[in-house]
């Protein structure tokens with residue numbers, strides 16, 4: 075199926091109505107989110123999965139990763155029993171719903187299945203979104219896909235219990251950086267209030283998401299910080315700070331890839347740079363590049379040029395070139411965008 079250009083702005087009411095119609099008439103619903111899922115991707119998926127299972131729908135959920143494992147920090151999310159290995163996922167679902175993926179590519183191994191689904195409802199908030207579904211519930215103004223997931227559950231007339239709220243809350247705190255990013259609006263706090271009112275435990279969720287790591291994380295963080303480079307601004311007003319973590323660094327301490335996701339939040343702290351970058355070598359030897367900006371520059375555009383995407387202040391791309399070459403390409407685009 076060819077991607078349709080998406081509507082700008084919030085989701086039109088008729089699209090919500092159509093989604094409700096499709097879901098209400100389906101017996102089985104297949105849910106998926108982007109590979110290397112974060113709290114928003116998996117939280118939104120499991121929240122909707124739990125809500126649908128509660129009213130008797132057959133629900134399967136997955137993400138299209140070889141050697142399918144749920145990142146340790148997301149294993150506290152309720153609804154894990156809905157998850158199946160991508161190999162056990164329906165080959166051509168009657169109704170598939172994709173969460174937090176801006177392109178079909180980001181569904182990994184399940185992109186093929188998405189192309190074969192009779193109906194594909196896409197729920198997302200990325201500004202770089204391509205609208206690859208037969209129905210696209212996309213709002214780039216939403217702080218998290220979880221905001222749209224909550225709306226979907228509400229429009230289906232389904233209750234949000236403590237487990238569902240825990241999943242949605244994980245999405246909300248992940249994508250707002252614990253209510254610190256510019257996406258943190260009064261609506262976001264109102265939603266958090268509704269979710270907390272179900273009895274969920276914000277302290278426990280925060281600890282699971284942000285404050286737990288194996289000891290090896292500290293060693294690998296140490297390596298990343300030893301290598302960190304500051305490139306002061308050179309007339310373009312853009313200081314750049316960057317570092318990298320190799321597959322061997324992680325292997326030395328038995329650290330899975332997803333454990334190094336948070337290092338960017340340490341690197342981006344420096345006052346001396348507007349843009350922070352970390353290159354993380356994954357288990358296949360590709361470099362997953364995460365970038366952060368303090369606002370002066372739209373990184374989603376820069377990363378889109380390199381085949382990735384994301385948000386203005388937080389974006390990424392994948393590189394199959396060595397570190398220095400990857401940084402040279404990024405640097406050149408950055409200077410041009412400044």
Ligand SMILES: [Mn+2]
Pocket residue numbers: 114115174199218219249
């Ligand atoms: Mn998201």
